[in-house]
Amino acid sequence: MRVTPHFIGAEPARIADGPQAGRRLLGPEEDLARELVTDLGAGRRAKAVFAAAPPEDILIRADPFADPALLPAGLPHEDMTPRQRRLLEGLVRRYLDRAPAAYAQECWSDAVARGLETLSFAWAGGLVPGDRHYYCVRAPDFLIEYDNTQDDGNHAHSVWRHVRHDWGADLLRAHYTEQHH
Secondary structure, three states, X not given: OOOEOEEEEEOOOOOOOOOOXXXXXXXXXXHHHHHHHHHOOHHHHHHHEEEXXXXXXXXXXXXXXXXXXXXXXXXXXXXXXXXXXXXXXXXXXXXHOOOOHHHHHXXXXXXXXXXXXXXXXXXXXXXXXXXXXEEEEEXXXXXXXXXXXXXXXXXXXXXEEEXXXXXXXXXXXHHHHHHOO
């Protein structure tokens, strides 16, 4: 089964008015990551936050191969408190659970078998809702990226890519070619 790259974008990231005012398609993905980064003490946060300003977009958008090594190292799972580990695990599950249940469970089981200490989390940008920001999760078999940097922090991108099951960047490239001139 091939479900990656799994890309979701939201423009606007937060609906400003009308009957759907306040709705956020990628709200839980943003909120879990923000809860994690703001829960980190100064020492841990210094390892997780790699830049004060976020990149303008996801970092591996044009790379035809999902390579977690291209992402910032961030803070390893093993260096987190139990609560922070649960937040990171919940964030990863949020992405994996977008896939059919059997595949999501296979990916999670693979991550657990490799050891959750292989997961890491990195952040760039502001910490307050509405600030432009970016985060990523690295694992040996997959990567996750999220950015909300365009349109003054109201245009979000989210991607999950699997090293072995990824089938290229053509859909991502088409999105950027057609939607981001």
